[in-house]
Amino acid sequence: MTRAIPLEAVLVVAAALFCIGLFGALSRRNLIGVLMGIELMLNSANINLVAFWRYLEPRFITGPTFAIFVITVAAAEAAVGLAMIIAIYRSWNTVNADSVDSLKG
Amino acid sequence: MDLLIQIIFGLLSALVIGAAMMVVTVRNVIHAALWLIASFFGVAALYLLLEAEFIAVVQVLVYVGAISILILFAIMLTRSNEGDRLLTKYWWASALIALGLFGVAFLPTFTGTTWNMPQPTGPAGTPEVLSGVEELGRGFVSEFVLHFEIAGVLLTVALIGAIVIAFEERSRRRRVLTLAEELELRKRRQAAESVD
Numbered sequence: 486m487t488r489a490i491p492l493e494a495v496l497v498v499a500a501a502l503f504c505i506g507l508f509g510a511l512s513r514r515n516l517i518g519v520l521m522g523i524e525l526m527l528n529s530a531n532i533n534l535v536a537f538w539r540y541l542e543p544r545f546i547t548g549p550t551f552a553i554f555v556i557t558v559a560a561a562e563a564a565v566g567l568a569m570i571i572a573i574y575r576s577w578n579t580v581n582a583d584s585v586d587s588l589k590g
Numbered sequence: 591m592d593l594l595i596q597i598i599f600g601l602l603s604a605l606v607i608g609a610a611m612m613v614v615t616v617r618n619v620i621h622a623a624l625w626l627i628a629s630f631f632g633v634a635a636l637y638l639l640l641e642a643e644f645i646a647v648v649q650v651l652v653y654v655g656a657i658s659i660l661i662l663f664a665i666m667l668t669r670s671n672e673g674d675r676l677l678t679k680y681w682w683a684s685a686l687i688a689l690g691l692f693g694v695a696f697l698p699t700f701t702g703t704t705w706n707m708p709q710p711t712g713p714a715g716t717p718e719v720l721s722g723v724e725e726l727g728r729g730f731v732s733e734f735v736l737h738f739e740i741a742g743v744l745l746t747v748a749l750i751g752a753i754v755i756a757f758e759e760r761s762r763r764r765r766v767l768t769l770a771e772e773l774e775l776r777k778r779r780q781a782a783e784s785v786d
Binding site: 554 | 591592593596599603606607610611613614619622623626629630636637640641642644645648649652653656657660661663664665667668675677678679680684685687688689691692695696699722725726729730734737741744745747749751752753755756758
């Protein structure tokens, strides 16, 4: 694997995934779409962690450990974020990000 | 053998990137969630290709099994009437930001960065299948025990917080309409509009 594919190729895939996720998180109107973009970004960070572990320091297990912690935090974030979206839907009756603007001056 | 791995890597990255593009561009939110699941599967296969088998299994269990189901439930609980626009007003600005960030990350990756990579020294450089799992478990109870405990506390707090935020008192709860009632309501609304 490390012979066949250069590290840069994996990094470019992760960077593309991160940028697509960033675009989704910034520009989707649906709040659930925003959350999906954030999940994509977390995934790309995980790809980078695993790739650097595999290519640069395959003897130390720190990379996968950190990736598992990132997955844990992503699960917690998804649960709380979706609960907040459901609470917003109850009081505003909408899930569009730009309709929830009662703090707007 | 190398060529085969390269072909598989190319197909997998095309799947991951293409599915992610569909997630941010497709109109129907449920379709977006299904494309997100496809993207998660592609990432899990990439982990397998990178010889991180345990992370691949965790990815399938947590992301494909839990998070995407949570997202699908949230979509079905918030029956959204999105309106005519899919993206916000300034979506071109965020597209510019994303493209610029990709350029900033892309160029230095290929020009002028030496990755300080250890020379591949035959079998010593390639770990055995599932060789890291034992070390991983050992690390969780020795070196990373504090982080492990904090992650447990974080998960508990997130669980309680999610329940508290999404909890609805019985007196305020309204009945969810069935699909037939919803159609009836929509028909009545359309009839009222056509009268106006």
